[in-house]
Amino acid sequence: MKKVVINGDFAASYGALSAEVKFIAAYPITPQTLVVEKLSELVSDGELKASFVKVESEHSAMAACMGAEAAGVRSFTATSSQGLLLMSEVLHWSARARLPIVMSNVNRAVGPGWSIWADDTDSISQRDTGWMQVYVENNQEVYDAILMGYKISEDPGILLPTMVNLDAFFLSHTSEIVEMIDTEDVRKFLPPYDPKYKLDVNDPHAFGALTSPEYYYEFTVKIHKAMIKAKRKIQEVGKEFGDKFGRYYDMTEAYKTEDADIILVTHGTIAGTAKETVDRLRAEGKKVGNLKIRYLRPFPDEQVYEHLKNAKKIVVVDRSISYGKEGAFYSETKASLFDYNLFVPTYGMIAGLGGRDVSIQTIREIVKTAEDNEPNKIFFIGEKK
Amino acid sequence: MIEIRLHGRGGQGAVKAAEILAKAAFYDGKIVQSFPFFGVERRGAPVQAFTRISDDPIRVHSYIYEPDVLIVLDPTLVGAEGIDIIEGIKDNGKIVINSTKDPSDFEFHNKNGVQVYTVDATAIALKFHLGSASAPIVNTAIVGAIAKVTGLVSIDAVKKAIIDTIPRYKEENAAAAEDTFNNVK
Numbered sequence: 001m002k003k004v005v006i007n008g009d010f011a012a013s014y015g016a017l018s019a020e021v022k023f024i025a026a027y028p029i030t031p032q033t034l035v036v037e038k039l040s041e042l043v044s045d046g047e048l049k050a051s052f053v054k055v056e057s058e059h060s061a062m063a064a065c066m067g068a069e070a071a072g073v074r075s076f077t078a079t080s081s082q083g084l085l086l087m088s089e090v091l092h093w094s095a096r097a098r099l100p101i102v103m104s105n106v107n108r109a110v111g112p113g114w115s116i117w118a119d120d121t122d123s124i125s126q127r128d129t130g131w132m133q134v135y136v137e138n139n140q141e142v143y144d145a146i147l148m149g150y151k152i153s154e155d156p157g158i159l160l161p162t163m164v165n166l167d168a169f170f171l172s173h174t175s176e177i178v179e180m181i182d183t184e185d186v187r188k189f190l191p192p193y194d195p196k197y198k199l200d201v202n203d204p205h206a207f208g209a210l211t212s213p214e215y216y217y218e219f220t221v222k223i224h225k226a227m228i229k230a231k232r233k234i235q236e237v238g239k240e241f242g243d244k245f246g247r248y249y250d251m252t253e254a255y256k257t258e259d260a261d262i263i264l265v266t267h268g269t270i271a272g273t274a275k276e277t278v279d280r281l282r283a284e285g286k287k288v289g290n291l292k293i294r295y296l297r298p299f300p301d302e303q304v305y306e307h308l309k310n311a312k313k314i315v316v317v318d319r320s321i322s323y324g325k326e327g328a329f330y331s332e333t334k335a336s337l338f339d340y341n342l343f344v345p346t347y348g349m350i351a352g353l354g355g356r357d358v359s360i361q362t363i364r365e366i367v368k369t370a371e372d373n374e375p376n377k378i379f380f381i382g383e384k385k
Numbered sequence: 386m387i388e389i390r391l392h393g394r395g396g397q398g399a400v401k402a403a404e405i406l407a408k409a410a411f412y413d414g415k416i417v418q419s420f421p422f423f424g425v426e427r428r429g430a431p432v433q434a435f436t437r438i439s440d441d442p443i444r445v446h447s448y449i450y451e452p453d454v455l456i457v458l459d460p461t462l463v464g465a466e467g468i469d470i471i472e473g474i475k476d477n478g479k480i481v482i483n484s485t486k487d488p489s490d491f492e493f494h495n496k497n498g499v500q501v502y503t504v505d506a507t508a509i510a511l512k513f514h515l516g517s518a519s520a521p522i523v524n525t526a527i528v529g530a531i532a533k534v535t536g537l538v539s540i541d542a543v544k545k546a547i548i549d550t551i552p553r554y555k556e557e558n559a560a561a562a563e564d565t566f567n568n569v570k
Contacts, residue, residue, distance in 0.1 A: 003411075005404075005407060005408050005411050005417060005419075116423075116425075117423060137444075137446075138444075138446075167446070168423075169420070169423035170420075170446045170447075171446070173420055173421060173423065174418060174419070174420035174446065175404055175407055175408075175417075175418065175419045175420065176417070176418050176443070177411060177416060177417060269446035270446075272444035272445060272446050273444065273445045273446055273447055275444050276444045276445045355423060357447050357448050358447060359445075359447040359448065359450065360445060360447070361450070362447075
């Protein structure tokens with residue numbers, strides 16, 4: 001184990017290094033650029049024994065990763081915002097082809113107005129591609145989520161790619177302490193990728209052929225079932241990771257929710273700021289808790305219900321909006337509760353769009369808004385009139 | 386948790402100063418976080434950077450609005466139009482300014498317990514040939530003063546952090562930090 005002070009982009013690069021990826025194709029875009037720079041440096045210095053292919057677009061980056069992965073080679077890429085959107089076609093393709101690629105996506109707003117700042121619209125808009133989506137809170141989790149991501153994705157019963165989402169600047173350009181795991185120890189946790197089916201000139205197969213209505217339906221259902229199965233795997237891998245390295249992960253993380261009247265539902269860096277605020281509000285006598293949601297896909301319905309079932313008010317914070325409806329995390333959370341016939345006052349809080357800072361003061365305002373208003377609708381926190 | 390906000394101009398190295406400060410505190414066994422103001426930096430334009438130092442895990446990820454310590458790398462930022470340098474400074478906070486003036490020359494010195502400290506980091510940077518005469522890089526010099534005034538980081542950790550962070554003229558930068566450490570007013 002070695003502790004270093006690095007930014008979130010470097011944490012992603014070191015995650016790929018520790019996972020001993022063998023193939024990287026990437027195209028730089030702010031604020032992901034440092035991921036690509038560090039990886040190319042690691043490869044050119046011989047520290048990471050991998051092929052690094054410079055490509056002309058994000059679409060090509062993912063297409064190249066698909067080729068490598070189909071040949072049985074562990075692949076990595078990174079992108080952000082418009083880059084992720086350009087990849088959209090091949091995001092669907094890579095998931096449906098059951099290629100367990102891991103990619104870090106730096107959550108950045110989409111234009112116009114042109115913006116390089118934090119916002120979840122990019123990844124949320126790719127929710128239905130078949131990629132598992134994990135949202136991380138700090139740089140340690142960036143690194144850890146990449147290692148766990150390969151383990152979960154490469155499981156023969158799952159074989160679906162993982163997108164590790166980190167907030168633009170609040171992680172990508174923020175330096176924090178990250179504990180890196182020794183390669184030998186990573187190997188005991190994450191064995192080399194050796195898929196049963198792969199492109200091999202000595203054992204020729206064709207993949208992705210024309211699929212008639214007779215088969216397409218079942219292909220699709222299999223992907224859904226694999227994604228559902230991944231819920232258990234995510235928990236198992238999170239526990240194994242904790243047993244081996246001391247940091248435990250699950251699909252959600254509940255903080256002081258058990259006796260809470262008001263429970264915040266957050267993800268990404270906002271979850272950390274929310275936990276800090278929970279402690280301050282509790283010191284003032286308010287029973288507030290926080291449920292951090294790590295996975296948007298697969299969505300942790302069971303855990304969301306379990307942790308929220310005793311709350312008097314549920315307050316979901318989104319850093320994006322589905323125009324004409326509400327924030328995605330708000331929709332998903334409500335749908336989980338509905339499935340369990342739980343009807344509790346809920347609040348959808350839209351905050352931090354386009355990199356607007358979500359501070360302790362913002363979280364206080366969110367809690368106050370829920371205290372002072374009628375439920376079951378959305379609120380725009382900090383909107384200038 | 387101690388929160389530090391640094392003000393400088395693009396090219397002076399405020400962002401690196403925040404990083405060096407964080408690394409130094411890390412070497413001293415603290416939990417740390419540092420980050421720039423997320424903008425589109427240009428040489429000469431006002432910039433901000435931030436450092437948090439704590440004994441406990443740092444969970445908050447937002448800008449710093451009520452700093453315990455304020456660092457000013459460029460004296461022309463004090464009183465500059467459109468910038469309220471001391472905004473949010475906590476009572477009894479500390480302000481380190483790169484300036485040839487005395488602390489008492491600043492009107493906010495001794496108000497609400499705020500203490501101003503000054504050091505001629507520009508002269509020290511020039512003495513060690515850091516940057517050019519027209520654009521001296523004062524970041525490593527100012528970090529030495531911060532170590533002395535706040536006691537948040539040891540000078541040995543600062544020097545190690547400088548050597549690990551600065552790509553060139555490592556020894557000169559470390560010497561500049563030591564110089565200000567001994568000369569801050």
